Amino acid sequence: MNLKRTLFFSLPLALFSMYRPVAAQDVAAGKALYAQCIACHATDANNGVGPGLKDLVGRKAGTAAGFRFSRAMKTSNVTWTEKTLDAYLAEPQKVVPGNVMPFSGMPDAAQRANLVAYLATLK
Numbered sequence: 001m002n003l004k005r006t007l008f009f010s011l012p013l014a015l016f017s018m019y020r021p022v023a024a025q026d027v028a029a030g031k032a033l034y035a036q037c038i039a040c041h042a043t044d045a046n047n048g049v050g051p052g053l054k055d056l057v058g059r060k061a062g063t064a065a066g067f068r069f070s071r072a073m074k075t076s077n078v079t080w081t082e083k084t085l086d087a088y089l090a091e092p093q094k095v096v097p098g099n100v101m102p103f104s105g106m107p108d109a110a111q112r113a114n115l116v117a118y119l120a121t122l123k
């Protein structure tokens with residue numbers, strides 16, 4: 001086998017073995033971070049101090065059945081997506097001014113990405 005042939009066959013293999021799907025978000029890490037939310041938010045539809053977060057991604061803010069939301073949350077006109085959740089968790093009062101969630105925010109973007117990835121699994 002000449003060099004060209006060797007490269008032709010081994011290079012794609014080398015590249016392929018180097019490739020592994022890099023998860024930008026880490027659901028397991030997000031689940032651990034959820035410890036900061038669990039006191040108020042169930043992962044199912046049950047409401048506590050805060051609304052249950054089942055089916056959060058895709059729903060309109062302030063619409064979880066049976067939970068008494070603040071006027072600010074009800075009229076925010078926000079739909080929870082990965083993007084709006086990231087912004088809300090960074091600075092809750094900036095995204096929904098006047099909301100009554102007693103949480104000052106999670107400044108670390110990587111942590112937020114992991115947490116939001118976990119929130120997206122709540123179905």
Ligand code: HEC
Binds near residue numbers: 037040060072073101
């Ligand atoms: C001390 C209690 C408390 C903690 C801790 C808390 N929340 Fe909340 N959360 C609330 C309350 C109360 C509301 C409703 C706010 C309102 O109506 O203005 C809320 C609302 C929300 C909403 C909007 C839900 C909807 O259906 O519109 C999301 C999303 C949310 N919280 C996520 C989180 C996440 C994620 C964490 C953890 C990082 C967290 N919260 C920590 C009490 C809390």
